[in-house]
Each structure stands twice: as structure tokens, then as C-alpha cells.
Amino acid sequence: MIIYFSGTGNSEYTAKRIGKETGDETINLFEKIRNHDFSEISSENPWVVVTPTYAWRIPRIVQKWLEQTPLNGNKNIYFVMTCGENIGNAGKYLEKLCLKKKMNYSGCMEIVMPENYIALFSTPNEETALQIIDQAESVIDQAAICIKQGEVFPQADISFGDKIISGIVNEFFYPTMVHAKKFYTTDACISCGKCVSVCPLNNVHIENGKPAWGNHCTHCMACICRCPTEAIEYGKHSQGLPRYICKKDV
Ligand SMILES: Cc1cc2nc3c(=O)[nH]c(=O)nc-3n(C[C@H](O)[C@H](O)[C@H](O)COP(=O)(O)O)c2cc1C
Ligand code: SF4
Numbered sequence: 001m002i003i004y005f006s007g008t009g010n011s012e013y014t015a016k017r018i019g020k021e022t023g024d025e026t027i028n029l030f031e032k033i034r035n036h037d038f039s040e041i042s043s044e045n046p047w048v049v050v051t052p053t054y055a056w057r058i059p060r061i062v063q064k065w066l067e068q069t070p071l072n073g074n075k076n077i078y079f080v081m082t083c084g085e086n087i088g089n090a091g092k093y094l095e096k097l098c099l100k101k102k103m104n105y106s107g108c109m110e111i112v113m114p115e116n117y118i119a120l121f122s123t124p125n126e127e128t129a130l131q132i133i134d135q136a137e138s139v140i141d142q143a144a145i146c147i148k149q150g151e152v153f154p155q156a157d158i159s160f161g162d163k164i165i166s167g168i169v170n171e172f173f174y175p176t177m178v179h180a181k182k183f184y185t186t187d188a189c190i191s192c193g194k195c196v197s198v199c200p201l202n203n204v205h206i207e208n209g210k211p212a213w214g215n216h217c218t219h220c221m222a223c224i225c226r227c228p229t230e231a232i233e234y235g236k237h238s239q240g241l242p243r244y245i246c247k248k249d250v
């Protein structure tokens with residue numbers, strides 16, 4: 001069974017493409033995470049967890065969901081992480097998670113996809129994004145073939161720098177950078193409520209016709225990138241940058 005979390009569509013596309021190749025069922029974790037649903041699920045096929053990379057590890061909300069949710073049936077679990085550049089030493093923490101869950105870690109595949117972190121970095125325009133996705137497809141297909149054949153993913157080389165970014169930098173990043181304090185709306189807001197419905201943490205609500213952000217943001221970038229009128233900004237950084245959503249269909 002393929003389970004995925006996705007803020008702006010890269011991991012959704014990747015999960016569905018793997019599902020098409022392996023013929024496996026694909027489940028979006030959005031509702032489960034939003035509703036704090038940690039009820040057990042079962043699969044006879046290996047588990048495949050597809051997520052974005054947040055500070056060189058899987059998102060903490062997915063880590064928490066996996067820690068709390070019993071995955072019954074098949075004991076093998078693959079991880080596929082989409083990223084803008086690299087996943088660092090994420091695999092080390094996933095191996096630890098598997099040990100805790102008494103499951104067999106079958107490896108972690110890095111898939112370089114378009115950068116979506118518009119709050120801190122530059123997002124690509126549509127043409128460049130499609131080129132990056134085209135290049136990623138052969139790696140996604142390699143992952144699907146490994147899963148189909150029951151082989152573990154090839155192990156990537158890990159540098160000292162990878163250990164630092166997935167370790168101490170990740171620990172520092174969440175408390176200092178991940179918050180919703182810099183989100184605001186411009187006059188382009190039409191009060192449609194989409195930013196409310198796309199937030200996996202229920203962190204956006206409408207106050208006097210305009211969105212307001214709470215304290216549970218995980219920086220998935222769904223609200224800012226999915227707003228139909230591009231009315232959301234994150235400080236000054238997002239001004240003038242293209243909003244990124246994966247436009248490719250499986
Ligand atoms: C909070 C946050 C942290 C990120 N950290 C990393 C990172 O450490 N390394 C990297 O290569 N990309 C990083 N990215 C980029 C995303 O992992 C990448 O664009 C991913 O494919 C987005 O997936 P999605 O469209 O399924 O949400 C980050 C993005 C966000 C929003
Ligand atoms: S999605 Fe955009 S236009 Fe709609 S309510 Fe939110 S900020 Fe306003």
C-alpha cells in the first residue's frame with residue numbers, strides 16, 4: 001500500500017506514478033493527519049511512504065503519524081522522499097523509526113522535484129518545473145521496479161555534511177523557522193476559503209472575511225501556493241515569485 005503526504009503535489013504525483021506501475025492502492029494522508037486519525041491500517045503488500053523532504057528528513061507530522069499508527073500485515077516498508085535538492089541523511093532516522101515499529105526498513109529513494117519552499121527559496125516557473133519533473137520520472141520508475149521485484153533500494157553515499165544537516169540543522173530549523181507569523185493576505189483575496197480547506201493542520205480560519213493563521217503551521221506551502229488569486233504572501237520573500245503546484249498528471 002502506498003501512503004503519501006503532499007503540500008504542493010510533487011509527492012502526490014510520485015506516489016500515483018509508483019501506484020500505476022506497481023498496481024498498488026494509493027492513500028492520501030491529508031484527512032488522517034487533519035483529523036488526528038491514528039487508527040490501524042492493514043496491507044498484504046509492502047508499505048511505501050511518499051513524502052516531501054522538510055529540513056533533510058520526512059515532515060515531522062508524518063513522522064508522528066507513523067509513530068502512532070499501527071501498520072499491520074506486511075512488515076516491509078519503503079520510503080520515497082521528493083526534494084528540491086537532496087534528502088541528506090534522512091534514511092538514518094527512518095531506520096530508527098522502523099526499529100521502533102518492528103518493521104523492516106527497505107531503503108529510502110531521493111527524487112529531485114521542483115522546489116516548493118516559496119517562504120525561503122526560489123520556486124521555478126512552469127516550464128522549468130516540467131523539465132525537472134521529466135528528469136525525475138526515470139528515478140521514480142526505478143523505485144517502482146525495485147518495489148515490484150521486492151528488492152531493497154540502493155543505498156546512497158552519506159557525507160559528513162549530510163549528517164549535520166539532517167541532525168543538528170533539522171533540530172534547529174523547526175523551532176526557529178517553521179511558523180505562520182509571516183503569512184498575510186493582500187487585496188487580491190476574494191474570501192473563497194480555499195486556504196482553509198487545503199491546510200493539513202487546520203491552521204487557517206476565516207476572520208472577518210479574511211484568512212488568519214494559528215500556531216500549528218508545518219510550512220507545507222499549500223495555502224500560499226494553492227490560493228487561486230495569489231493573495232497570500234510570506235513576508236517580503238514570496239513577493240513576485242511563481243506559486244508552485246505540480247501540474248503534471250499521472
Ligand atoms: C518546510 C520545507 C522544507 C524543505 N526542506 C527541504 C530540504 O531539506 N531539502 C530539499 O532538497 N528540499 C526541501 N524542500 C523542498 C521540498 O521537499 C520539495 O519541493 C518537495 O518535492 C515538495 O513536495 P510536495 O509538493 O509533495 O509538497 C523543503 C520544502 C519545505 C516546504
Ligand atoms: S485562498 Fe486566497 S483568495 Fe481564497 S480566502 Fe484564502 S487568501 Fe483569500
Ligand code: SF4
Pocket residue numbers: 180198199200201202203204213216217218219220221222223224
Ligand atoms: S498554514 Fe499553510 S503552510 Fe502552514 S501547514 Fe497550513 S497550509 Fe501548510
